[in-house]
Amino acid sequence: MSSETRQKYEVVIGIECHVQLATKSKLFCACDNDSREVEPNTHVCPVCLGLPGALPVLNKRAVELALRLGQALNATYPDNYHTKFDRKNYFYPDLPKGYQITQFDEPIIGAGYVEFPLDGRTVRIGVTRAHLEGDAGKSSHPDGADYSLVDLNRAETPLVEIVSEPDMRSAAEAKGYAQELYNIVRYAGVSEANLYYGNMRFDVNVSVRLVGAKEFGTRTETKNLNSFRAIERAVEYEIDRQIELVEAGERVRQETRGWNDAKQTTYAMRSKEDADEYRYFPEPDLPPLIITRAMVEAQANELGLLPAEVRAELAAAGMPAKESEVLVADPVAARLWHDVVSAHPEHARFALNWLVGDRVKLEEDKGALAESDISALTVALVAQMVQDSKLSSSNAKVLLAALWSDDRGGMEVAKELGLLQESNVDELARIVDEVIAEQAQAVADYTNGNQRALGALVGQVMKKTQGKGNPPLINQLLHDRLDA
């Protein structure tokens, strides 16, 4: 498609994101919420199997985590508000009850927004609402078989569905929004957020219209995307497909589409239902819920650092944008950086460089940072040793690697490993004099104006100190003797 054709159209994108909450049990029964490595249909009971007469009981923890997530989405909460559950009626083999318990007109979380940086600007995407619902089971279709299998371990696991406003205007914005939700959910600690296991799944609504048009175009919904790359590609594919249809004088059909990752294309699955076809009605087996101010505030107190706060701190400390975003995408490392700079702002750069650099390699060998003995104090102390010229930058990395699984003090371990720089001036001066006596040629070169000869002399001194000499001090001592 020519870029002139492309530029005639405006793209409108909204995203629905399903987040599986990290509760111990399912939304309405005591079955285990985590079925990653268990046999199919073992985490089930009469409630989540939808057997007649079994009654749901709402999981309090799911309500708490939903309220916490709402805070992270900048939602505002009315005082003592009312929320309720509704039945969404449809027939599908993985939905044993014939309806899903969800929330229709009184969701637990109202309007909010998400902000994230993209190409040097801040993008703000409105959040329409977020509601609680039970997940469906999972169907699978064995290769070559003329039957399907249904696993109900996932049935009634607790989800929050976050519905965005149709505020995104490009594939890059859609990807950025999804990535920021991923950040927020992990910082808030409300989900395992494992994309591979489908803990977060994205449905992407895309439509196109001529620039300046008031009406939205007909939208398609591409369902169950679980990688950021797939979101970006699916949006790009839909934009091109829809513009080509409109340009050819055909109409875009309102439909639900799937994503074929192997072919990198979307494909039609079924025509999209309108809300009234689901015959929503209030769930008679669950009483409405009053969300008190105290319940909201309790979760506000549980909510720690958020990605937007870390970004603001990184910008205030003058840290480079690229490394900053790498740090923000890693909640454990970001929290450590935040703790270092809260007490020692002068070590912001050292902590950032180590956290986005050497630390990543160490995690590959030694396991997760969260499980290590590294604390904010450890990082600050090592940074201070470098600043005080007690430790070279390269030995700082060696020391932090040693302290990864050693909870003793940095100085003690540095001494034991012989990492400390030689800062004993008399001892260094003696070695410098020795080197000057031995390296007559280099000394002559330097005094005849060859600045590089000084480097060779520093190198000789370092060699005699087995690398523990303090380079700035050695430089100073050589200048004192040779520049006179």
Ligand SMILES: [Zn+2]
């Ligand atoms: Zn159950």
